[in-house]
Amino acid sequence: MARPAPKAKTVYACAECGQTSPKWLGQCPACKQWNTMQEEVAAPEPRGASPRGWGVASSARPISLAEVEAREEDRQRTGIGELDRVLGGGVVPGALVLLGGDPGIGKSTLLLAALDRLARATPDRPVLYVSGEESARQVKLRADRLGVGAPNLRVLAETDAQKVLHAAEALAPAAVAVDSIQTQYLPELQSAPGTVTQIREVAARFMAYAKTSETPVFLVGHVTKDGAIAGPRVLEHMVDTVLYFEGGGAHPYRVLRAHKNRFGSASEIGVFEMKSGGLAEVTNPSALFLAERPEDAPGSAVAAVLNGTRTLLVEIQALVAPTGFGTPRRTALGIDSNRVALLAAVLEKKVGMEILGCDLFVNVAGGLSVDDPAADLAAVAALASSFRDRALPRRTLVLGEVGLAGEVRAVSQPEIRLAEAARLGFERAIIPAASARHAEVPAGIEIVGVDTVADALDRLG
Secondary structure, rough: OOOOOOOOOOOOOOEOOEEEOOOOOEOOOOOEEEOEEEEEEEEOOOOOOOOOOOOOOOOOOOOOOOHOOOOOHHHOOOOHHHHHHHHHHOEOOOEEEEEEOOOOHHHHHHHHHHHHHHHHHOOOOOOEEEEOOOOHHHHHHHHHHHHOOOOOOEEOOOOEEEHHOOOOOOHHOOOOOOHHHHOEEEOOOOOOOHHHHHHHHHHHHHHEEEHHOOOEEEEOOOEEOOOOOOOOOOOHHHHOOOEEEEOOOOOOOEEEEEEEEEEOOOOOOEEEEEEEEEEEEEEHHHHHOOOOOOOOOEEEEEEEEOOOOOEEEEEEEEEEEEEEOOOEEEEOOOOOOOHHHHHHHHHHHOOOOOOOOOOEEEEEEOOOOOHHHHHHHHHHHHHHHHHHHOOOOEEEEOOOEOOOOOEEEEOOOOHHHHHHHHHHHHEEEEEEEEHHHHHOOOOOOOOEEEOOOOHHHHOOO
16 A cells, blocks of 8 residues: 655744744744744755755865965956946956846846846846846837847746756856846745745855856846845845845836945945836936025035945935924934934034924935935034024035034045046035044045034034
8 A cells, every 4th residue: 555645744933033833923033023923834854965056066075275366357347337336346257146126116127237247248148137027028028128139148037046047057157147036946845935934945056156167147136025135034044145226106216226235335335327228327316406496595415425435425414493382393314313413412412403393394305215424414403504594604614523522523535526526526524623624635625623513503504
């Protein structure tokens, strides 16, 4: 009599962090999120040798670190300057890059344009674009709209990750893009595509392929309603680089931000503008963010902030209004609301400005998020300007970190901040006195060093 087949073992996996449990739990014990445990079929334990495409090459051996050759020129340029900047200067061979963002923000558009330029730069090798959500005909329609047509750009409409890996091994492409990781699945796993087990195992297979073949692989990831990449948190730990597209909606500008980068700065940003023909690079974001700044309007100040190696001039706007409720409101967009409350307390205590009883609204124009403490003094100046209903002097840069004692602290790399301001026509800069004593002043701009917030507001008038 034939023995019945063993029943498949099921587990409950957290959709946020990948933690597994033999039974359902209302709250994940690892990440403390509620209602994230999903029933899945457990992945089979590998027996004997690792399956093809899993793990590292069998010929790998320990070698001396001094024997390893790594040169900066090994990076591949995508041909899109803003993307290369965020990647740290180009794509490293064997890198696994995860690109996330809201639906329709331009992830597929950016990747298709980047692959087209990579294909034209390497005419002797193909480039592979794997589409799990669209047919080859739909990809062709988008390619025609974007003007993409490199003869060695190959398209594969497939959701079986094992077939994709076999095709990539046979093709030996210069780069691979998978759109998206949530659509790929492994047949030996009985769970559905997009589940924690499938995403984790598929990503591991693509990582092994990238490392053993030294082929850069781009993975597109869906995001949740909270803006995080869907799937287990381990996915972001496995990849080398995590890029997020921010913006969208009615706003034509997109910000590509690196949240993790093993081969470059994790604070770089790239700025794009969505047009009818695709994404266009914005090579001068400072001029973009200041293009619609009102003249002689109270509550507006300009600061120079650093994002990786890029210096941006941003407009910080503030509106101070009498409150109509018992508790004054504090609203901040693009800047930490706790920081705004701290700066308002400094104005009240150290300058004598009765501002804490008013509604405070602070916004960074252009949809940019600022976490550089050098923007503190500009936020203080904008709040004071709105409270007094008096505009700040035109073409004046305000720069400095504000302490709880009301002092203005030095900022890092003041020279490149001042150079960017001078290039855009600013004629005066209010900066910390400690920075003014050592900074090399570019031609055409006057430097005013201040020690306290009160001194800065007096110099601004």
